[in-house]
Amino acid sequence: MTNIAFLGLGIMGGSMAINIAKHNLSVTAWNRTAGRPIAVIATAAGVKIVETIEQAVTKADIVITCVSDVQDVRSILLGENSVATYAKQGTLIIDMSTIGSQAAREIANELQAKGLRFLDAPVSGGDIGAQNATLTIMVGGDRLDFEEALPIFQAMGKSITYCGESGSGQAIKLCNQLLCAINLASVCEAIEFAIGQGVDPKLVVEVCSTGAAGSWQLANLGNKIIDGDFAPGFAIKHMSKDLRLAKEALGENSKPLPAFELTSQLFNIVKAMDDGQGGEQGTHAIIRAYRE
Incomplete structure (x- = not known):
């Protein structure tokens, strides 16, 4: 064996x-x-x-x-x-x-x-x-x-x-993390937009998950964001680390990736909250960057 x-x-x-x-x-x-x-x-x-x-x-x-x-x-x-x-x-x-x-x-x-x-x-x-x-x-x-x-x-x-x-698995994983992080930020913004429009944000999850805008992040984390349940499945601090690695991999002469840069900032903002303990919350806690 x-x-x-x-x-x-x-x-x-x-x-x-x-x-x-x-x-x-x-x-x-x-x-x-x-x-x-x-x-x-x-x-x-x-x-x-x-x-x-x-x-x-x-x-x-x-x-x-x-x-x-x-x-x-x-x-x-x-x-x-x-x-x-x-x-x-x-x-x-x-x-x-x-x-x-x-x-x-x-x-x-x-x-x-x-x-x-x-x-x-x-x-x-x-x-x-x-x-x-x-x-x-x-x-x-x-x-x-x-x-x-x-x-x-x-x-x-x-x-x-x-x-x-060697390194190819890591390269694809960093692509995955960019997709997850940026999509999660878009989920947060859609929820905030729904609230601003005076409609039930749970409809964003219920309706949009079934169409072209559907994603794992929306289906699995959308209601947790709305309910304020930030228990970690994957923590802010780990995603922040992964985005740091992605930035290091890009190097200084890479083409600008504005959505990636903005999303990295959101994760770092929440990571610094609660006297540095914000990073222990789940990744979907980046909604806090829009509210606090």
Whole structure:
């Protein structure tokens, strides 16, 4: 049986590790913060929880990481007492975080120099997609490594696409984030417009979701925006980070993308609210940028 190490049991990673284990695959998991409630659920699903990276990866054939940002991925994969320290030669490393195309290429090269293989495989679908194993997974790296990992991806996702060489999965993920963020801003503006016109904003969701203006953001987050339910499926701070990565990927000489620039500002405004705690709310809380 293939031995899999899963590093990062957050909102997304915990459910992803559980879904792999449900497919009768051997999963050993580690999380930087011990004692998360998801660990109990994961253990019941057959995931073995360990206390150190060394314990997780020493016997692993495949190592999966799902954490927050570039520095977290680099620390876990290449830092002191990291995956690179303990993984056996030829181990396939799959990072399912969102870290941007440049960082993915750099990490791939550094791991390759240490005799390790690497796929960048960011996901879309939020906590619901992670729980239901319906994630969209975008993969960059060697095609043969992708085919080896495909059964594991299929345990976590519904739409799995090989996008090309290292960094390609991250590039498509950033395109996805631009579409999500800009569309979410348009949902907020349509709701605000409806309120200004004196009509029930829930009609925006009910009616517009069925036509050409329909979207996942409108159907799934529209009523939450109207009800003021900002519990996170995907947090403002994470989207703000992803848009920062997209801006870094664009470079200084790129063509202007005004909708992207404006939407980035909206996320940063809400992120700074509540003495810097606004970023903990769900992405749909950007409606607050229009109201406060």
